Structure formats: C-alpha cells, structure tokens
Amino acid sequence: MGLPRKDVASLRRLAAAICSLLLAMVAQAAADPYAAARLDMVRTIEVIARKAGGGATPTTLDAGVLEAMRRVPRHAFVPTSLRGLAYDDRPLPIGYGQTISEPYIVALMTDLLRLPPHSRVLEIGTGSGYQAAVLAELGHQVYSIEIVPALAGQAATRLSGLGYTTVHVRRGDGYFGWPEAAPFDAIVVTAAATQIPPPLLEQLNPGGRMVIPVGAAFLVQQLMLIEKLADGTIRTEALLPVAFVPLTGGQ
Ligand SMILES: C[S@@+](CC[C@H](N)C(=O)[O-])C[C@H]1O[C@@H](n2cnc3c(N)ncnc32)[C@H](O)[C@@H]1O
Numbered sequence: 001m002g003l004p005r006k007d008v009a010s011l012r013r014l015a016a017a018i019c020s021l022l023l024a025m026v027a028q029a030a031a032d033p034y035a036a037a038r039l040d041m042v043r044t045i046e047v048i049a050r051k052a053g054g055g056a057t058p059t060t061l062d063a064g065v066l067e068a069m070r071r072v073p074r075h076a077f078v079p080t081s082l083r084g085l086a087y088d089d090r091p092l093p094i095g096y097g098q099t100i101s102e103p104y105i106v107a108l109m110t111d112l113l114r115l116p117p118h119s120r121v122l123e124i125g126t127g128s129g130y131q132a133a134v135l136a137e138l139g140h141q142v143y144s145i146e147i148v149p150a151l152a153g154q155a156a157t158r159l160s161g162l163g164y165t166t167v168h169v170r171r172g173d174g175y176f177g178w179p180e181a182a183p184f185d186a187i188v189v190t191a192a193a194t195q196i197p198p199p200l201l202e203q204l205n206p207g208g209r210m211v212i213p214v215g216a217a218f219l220v221q222q223l224m225l226i227e228k229l230a231d232g233t234i235r236t237e238a239l240l241p242v243a244f245v246p247l248t249g250g251q
Pocket of ligand 1: 128131147
C-alpha cells in the first residue's frame with residue numbers, strides 16, 4: 001500500500017526545499033569559505049563583551065559595528081600562512097614586528113567612538129588595514145597613518161583591492177596627526193602612547209571622541225576614552241587594561 005498522493009507531493013516539495021538549501025550552503029561555502037568562521041568570531045566577540053563589559057565598557061556592542069565585522073574578510077588582512085587563525089579572537093603577527101589587533105578590541109574601540117553617520121575618522125597605526133576597513137564598512141571617511149613604509153604600502157593596496165575607496169592611507173608619524181585633513185569627528189590610536197599626543201587633541205572636533213591606549217611600551221596600558229566637549233574642555237576616562245605595540249616615532 002503506497003502513500004496517499006498528496007503526501008507524496010508534500011514529501012517531494014520538502015526534498016526539493018532541502019536540496020536547494022544544501023546547494024545554497026555549498027555555493028556560499030565555495031564563494032566564501034571563511035563565512036562560517038567569521039560568524040563564529042562575531043558570536044565570540046559578543047560573549048566576551050558580556051563578560052568583560054561593565055562600568056564605562058559596554059556589555060553589548062553596537063549592532064552596526066558587529067554587522068560590519070561580519071562583512072570584513074579578516075583573512076585577507078593576515079599573512080597567507082596564518083589564514084587558518086584569522087577568525088580566532090587574538091592578535092596575529094603581520095610582519096615588521098607589528099600585529100593586527102584582537103577582533104574584540106577592534107569591535108570595542110569602534111563601538112566606543114559612537115560615530116554619527118558619515119563621520120571623518122583619523123586612525124593612527126594602519127597596520128594591516130583591518131580596523132580602517134571596519135570603519136569604512138560603516139560608511140565613514142577614514143584617514144589612516146602608518147609609520148612603517150612597507151605596511152602602509154601593503155595596506156593601501158589591500159584596501160583598494162577589496163574596494164574600500166573611502167580609506168586614505170598615508171605613510172608618516174601619526175603622533176602629529178594629519179593637519180591637512182583635520183578636523184576629525186573621531187580618532188582611534190591603535191598603538192600605545194606614553195602620553196596623549198597634543199596634536200591629536202587639537203585635530204579633534206568639539207563633541208568628538210578619541211580612543212587610545214596610554215602607558216609604558218611593552219607593559220600593560222590603559223585604554224583611554226577622551227571626549228572633547230562642545231566648549232573644548234577635555235574629559236578623560238581610563239576604561240580597561242590592554243596590551244598594544246608601542247607608538248614609535250618622534251613623540
Ligand atoms: C597594533 S598595530 C595596528 C593594527 C591595525 N590597526 C590593524 O587593523 O591591523 C599598530 C600599528 O601602529 C603602527 N605605528 C606605531 N607607531 C606609529 C606612529 N607613530 N605613527 C603611525 N603608525 C605607528 C605600527 O607600525 C603598527 O603597524
């Protein structure tokens with residue numbers, strides 16, 4: 001005794017739906033073999049934020065920032081030999097003694113900038129270009145300075161190759177900022193300074209925010225949030241201990 005005809009038709013429809021879903025998954029994995037790992041990375045960031053947050057450090061990160069991190073292909077910003085580790089929540093070496101920062105820290109620093117749409121953002125320490133790409137993915141104009149000439153060149157080529165046309169990379173000492181492109185709505189410094197560079201404070205718009213690790217090189221530093229109030233007053237707040245490579249150059 002066979003199944004009634006309408007049950008056979010339903011089973012066929014179900015089988016067809018499962019097949020198309022599987023085909024779509026295979027096609028997506030072939031197009032972007034890192035897509036699943038990237039989603040896992042963002043889930044890990046959300047878990048870390050819930051555990052590590054508190055006080056001035058958010059426990060839930062801005063949904064737009066997380067969405068941007070779901071889109072930026074971090075594997076394209078690390079050396080080919082390290083691509084298998086690209087979506088682990090850890091910094092990785094990028095050559096010249098420098099690193100691409102831990103994804104949670106990139107998400108946190110971006111979140112802390114509280115950027116209004118279409119902001120002009122200055123980044124000190126382009127490195128691989130990953131942080132700049134996350135900011136560009138959010139729709140901002142990014143001005144990024146890197147002191148190691150080879151890294152500046154590689155990051156500029158990588159970013160334009162990936163279609164990030166709103167990132168401007170320049171080789172130079174970020175301690176002095178980018179006066180010709182100032183003022184900026186926000187500044188993110190991704191290397192540890194021994195003091196807050198006065199030129200960066202000058203180049204920040206009133207109402208703007210800066211996030212910067214401050215402390216001795218090769219020791220634990222404090223991630224600082226700097227706010228320039230509407231009347232120009234500077235408010236600083238120490239948020240959490242971090243470990244960044246040092247800001248070098250003529251400070
Ligand atoms: C932790 S890495 C930056 C990671 C980077 N934001 C990324 O997404 O890959 C710090 C970078 O700051 C750069 N740097 C150090 N001192 C600098 C300075 N005075 N001006 C500009 N860049 C500097 C280093 O060469 C290094 O590439």
